[in-house]
Structure formats: C-alpha cells, structure tokens
Amino acid sequence: MTRELWKGNEAIAEAAVRAGLEAYFGYPITPQTEVLEYLSRRMPELGRTFLQAESELGAINMVYGAACAGVRVMSTSSSPGVSLMMEGLSYIAGTEIPAVLVNVMRGGPGLGNIAPSQADYSHAVHGGGHGDYFPIVLAPASVQEAIDLTVLSFDLAEKYRSICMIILDGSIGQMMEPIQMPEMKPIQRKDWEWATNGKMGKRERRILTSIYLDPYAEEVTNLRLLERWKHIQQDEVRYKEYFLDDAEFVVIGFGTAGRVALSAVRAARAQGIKVGLLRPVTVSPFPHKVIDELVQRVQGLLVVEMNTGQMLEDVRLSVKGRVPVEFYGRLGGVVPFPDEVLSEIQRVASSRLSLEVNPREEWFERMMAH
C-alpha cells in the first residue's frame, strides 16, 4: 500500500467517509474548517449528506436527529464551537445513541486564539454537558492515529450506544504526515433495534428521548450508563508506551504533548537517564491500571500537558500518593519544545522528589519565576 501525505483535518474527513459516514453537519471554525470544506465536496460526490448548519447548536442537533435515524453521523468543531454543542451532546448521551464529535482544540477560555491547545481535556473527559454521563474520548498524536481513531470511533459509538469524542490540538489538524488510508467500506445502514426510522408496517412505534420525569427511572438510566461505562473501562483502554521496561522515571502526556515528550525522552536516554513515556490514547476511559502498575516500579512521574494540569488530576487519582508526581505545562496555545521537556526530565531525575508537594503549585511557582 502506498503512503500519501495528508493534512490531519482532511485525513479525519476522508477516514470518516471510508468508515461509512452517511451524514455530516458542521459549522466553520478555525482550526478545524478543512474538515468541513473537504466534506462539502466529498460527501455530495458520494451521494451522502453534507450540511453547513446555521450554528454549532444547529449542527449538533442535526447530528442528534440523524443519529436517531440510526446512521453513521459526525460533526467536527473547535473549542468555542464544542462549548455550544455541549447541550446536544448531553441529550445524545441521555438518549443513548451513537454519535462522533471531533474537537480540534485551540487556546481558551473565551474566544482565546486558534493556536494548538489541550485545554479542553476536562471539558471532554469529565462530561462537559449537564448530567451524569461518560463519553468515550480518544486523543490521537499523529495524522495516522487520527485516521485510525476516527474509524474506531464509529465502531465504539455504535457498540456502546455512546458519544465518542476525538480531541486533538490544532497542530495535528494542520500537520501533514505520510499515512495509509483504510479501505473504503460500503455504506451498510443497520436496522438498529432502537432507531426511529419509521414503523414501515414492520413494528411497533419507537420513541427516542432523554426525558425520565420519574427520578427513580432516571436513576435506573444513570445506573445503566454507569454499568456500560464499566464495560468500556474494562475493555477499551488504549495507550502507547515507549522505553518503559527499565524506566526509573516516566513521562505521561497525550496527543501533541505526548509526542513532544517522546523527543525529550529520547534525548534524555541519550544522556543516560532511564526515562520512559506513557501516552494515553484513550483519555476516557483513562489508563489507570497501567499507571497503577508503573507506580510500583518507578521513582517518579512527570506529567506534560498543553494546559494547567487537567490530566494531571486523573494521573494523581491512579498514583494515590505512592510516588512523587511532577508537572510541566504550557498554556494558551503555546506548544512546548522538546528541550523544555528535556530540562524538566533532567530536573526530575536529579532532584530529591517529595511526596508532599503539589505538582501544580510547584510548576506554577517555576512558571511565575521566569
């Protein structure tokens, strides 16, 4: 199979098409607009549905409607747009239907900027919309991984009747890398046992709703969602590991922060520092178990993110105070360079680490001292 050079945003669009995307609804916002533009040409050419909505509110509710009909449907947006979509996302979660949403993250809060950021981690991983629900969240670090996870996202969404979000920072959306596209899958519309696609003389009528006026019925629903989530936690955790076998220290980072850390880890290895890298691919479900295992054989962890330490909280939840955790973050759309992460690795490997320190506080003081 030949390799082709693709830009992340367009690669995601084509991967979705090949995974059987039947309908796309979106709204222009930098840095994800290429997905919308690409599909505005590609979908009609295949006789599939493309619609530029009047807003992200419109787009996510069109997704909601098409998802109720039982088709593979997706929207893509960037941080402020995803904030607007959170209402619809909560309804989709509450209605227990599959849908895929890609967030090409940019600097925030507010209008922020359009530079690469990971500041929507908590927003994505810990819900974002109202109510008790658990989204599946995938975090690619390369264009190929973005393609593979896009294909996977539809399967996971359908398997668990769940939202599947893909979060990537703007740099992966804009970056070109050699990739291999999956084979084109023909559209095979499934006649789901839940889809509201018309009785057509075959069955009783169906209702899809997220309303459970009786609190006890809602509680049962919440428990059902939680039970499903436990299966997802059990079976769907994905991560990449580098140089962990003999590692004394481990860097943990997702997406672009993770791949920047890889450069730093290699440089540190060249200097004789026994450091490895864990890059969560599913940030929800989070790879708690592998961190739990690492904690039992390493001297310390360094979490690297392009935010103020949002994933750090999940890491600390796995660590439970057993080994020191350190943090390094760049904010606002600033992407760290490998040499910054390398000096953090050097600092961590050469200091007397303490279990007592709050990693975010310490990092904040170092940042402010600069």
Add this chain to the structure above:
Amino acid sequence: MVTTAPNNLVYERPEGFTDTPTHYCPGCTHGVAHRLVAEVLEEMGVLDKTIGVAPVGCAVFAYNYFETDFVEAPHGRAPAMATGIKRVMPERVVFTYQGDGDLASIGMGEIVHAAARGENITVIFINNANYGMTGGQMAPTTLPGMKTTSSPNGRDVETQGYPIRVSEMLSTLDGAGYVVRRSLHDPKNIRLAKKAIRIAFETQIRGLGFSLVELLSTCPVNWNMKPVDALKFVEEKMVPYFPLGDYKLSAGAAQIKI
C-alpha cells in the same frame, strides 16, 4: 374503554392517536391541534413512515400521543433535529410540533434557517402568547400590555419589546413553500386549520419546501380565564394582532387541492 354501537358512532379516536389520555389542562387547544395532525396523517396514510419531533414546552410529551415514531428535541432545536432526520431519510414524513417559546425565542435560529434552506419538513407552531409549561411567563408572542408572571404589570413594549409575527417573518424566505396562520377558537376555524395542516404535509411530500402552520391557541389556566373566555380572547385580542391568512403560498403549494 367505552364501546359505542357503530351506527351511533360519530366521533372516535383517530388511528393516528395512541390510547393515552393527554396531560393538557382543561380547555387548552393543544388537544385539538394534536387531533388535527393525527387525523391528517391517518387520512394521508403516512403514519407508518412519519417521525415526529417533540419540543420542550407543554407539548414535551407529544410523543406519547401519536401513533408514529417520535423523538424529543432540546429546547428550540426541533427544526435542526428534524433536518438531520429528513436529510438521511428524505422519503419519510418529518414534522415538528413547537410552542412559541420553543420556536420563536430560544429556537429562532433553527426555525429561520430550516425555512431558509427550504427543508422539506412540516412545522406545527402553537402560538398561545405565553410560556405554558413553566407557568405562564412572557413569550415573544405575548401581546402588548398582556400580564404574565414575568410581565406582572403587562408587557411594556418600551422595555420588553414587541411581539414577533412568525408567519409574516418566515414568509419572506425563499425556502418557505407554505406558511399560514390559522386559529383554533371555533369550529369553522378548526376546520380551516385542518385543511392547512393537510396542505402543509402535502407540501412536504411533494418536496415543495418548508411548511409551517401557525395555530393561535388558548391557555386558559395561565391566562387565568375560563375556557370559553379564552376562546373569545383569541378571537378578539389575538387575531387582530396576528391576522389569519396565507403568508407564503408558493406556486407549487397553491396547486395542492384537498
């Protein structure tokens, strides 16, 4: 269930209705509007391929009453949801049923753009001049001077703005195929309303674009009126402000004969 000898039967539950008593307040015209939609869908023989979209508002439970597939939209978003459904299943019949807070306030963006795109969906729009479900607050359609729980001294247009005439506004859009206003305050008008609902669904089935029937309705409980007085209020106060008529009758829709 009470059974009636067939030769004496002049009125029964249409096939388009489930056997479920509605939750609407006594004297409210939602039940009439529901029945008209159910009768039309039954008469057109399309119940089997219809998907309804319920709003947030008094009609939030509309999905319990119609013998069709139904989904329940977030507040105001029914036209967007209906768009998603219709676009992936263009051969199905898709309608939304929305009140004035849902359609003309929080959902103004969705309804305007669905109409502008000429989405082949049908919208049943209930205008009862207030937010019914939350207990009678001011709506975009509340008449000037009208008292509600959030305009206790009467709607002051200086500070609270003017009512929105939705049908007139949407009629300016090229994507709209059929946009009319009818009223449910007496039998004659109810018959006219049913005819309009039929034409609206025919407009959709023939692919003639967006169709909307605005129905002036009563809300006796929140208006603090007896049902008969509420009907009179519609006739005497609402109809003058919201004149009945055909606001958009595209060439195609004009040819539909019922």
Add this chain to the structure above:
Amino acid sequence: MQKEIIIAGFGGQGVLFSGQVVAYAAMDSGRQVTWIPSYGPEMRGGTANCTIVIADNEIGSPLVKNPPLAIALNLPSFDKYEDTLQKGGTLIVNQSMVDRGAKRGDIHVILVPCNEIAEEIGDKKLMNMVAVGALLTALPEITLKDVEKALEAHLPARHKHLLPKNYEALKRGFEAAQKIPA
C-alpha cells in the same frame, strides 16, 4: 537520523509548497516526515513558515526551536532564523531579498540570488525551488533526483508542463550553493 528544516518567507513566495515538496521527497524515499505550517492570523500578516522533520524512526515533536537547517526567503526570516539556528547549521538565504550578509560566524550562511536565477529560467515563481535546490547541498539524505521524482508524482496534473523548469530551478539552486565555500 533526524533533520529539522524551517522554511520561511512572505506569503505568496511558495513557502508552504516548497516545504511540501521536501516532505514528499522524504516520504517517497521511505523516511518518516512531518510538515507543519504556521497557521492563523500570522499567515495573513504576510509571513509564513513551515517546519519539516525528516527521520528514520517515529517522529516526536513536529516543531523545533533550534533547527540545523533553514531557508529564509526574505529579510525578516533571515533576521529571525539566523538567531535561532543550531550551531554549525546551514541557513539558505534568498540574497535577492536581503541587504546584508551573515552576522553569526558559527553557522553556514549561504546567500543565493533566488529571484534572479528564477527570472533567468523564465518564471520568477520558481524562486522557492531554487532555494530548495540550494538546501539539498546541506541535506545529503535527499537527492535532487528524489525531489524531481516527488514533483513528478505530486504536482497537480494541470501544472505538469512546468516540470522541466522546476527541475532546472532545483539544479541551478543546488549549483549556486555548491559554488559557495562552506
């Protein structure tokens, strides 16, 4: 092996495309590669740059602070990347657009009159390909032939008639850079 290259200049100078040509050549010769542009408002402000990383193994960071290689197609880019280039690195400078020589003595600055050479070939737009040709003198992992093949494989069909002139621009740039003592 890993090499990082930054190409920078005004919008309209073909900065992003010339970076893609290098990336294609690297990919087609079986290597890992990343190409990442600066994007957003700064694109509209008149300057554009892209970073290309070429490696044998999985690439970590697609961005680099101190690259060993860079092309500066205008003066602001010359000012910026002369400062940040790695010690011992090579900076290809479009001499046609700058009015000064090198300040640093610990890097190789190669001044090539890209605009004039392109105009001699008969198409001033080929200025970026002249610069890419010059870059290859400092990037032995990729040959002129690799870039020619990449152009042939990836240039849109409607531009295929321009291939011979592109080849000439690459070659002229390479030769011009070779003549300058390191």
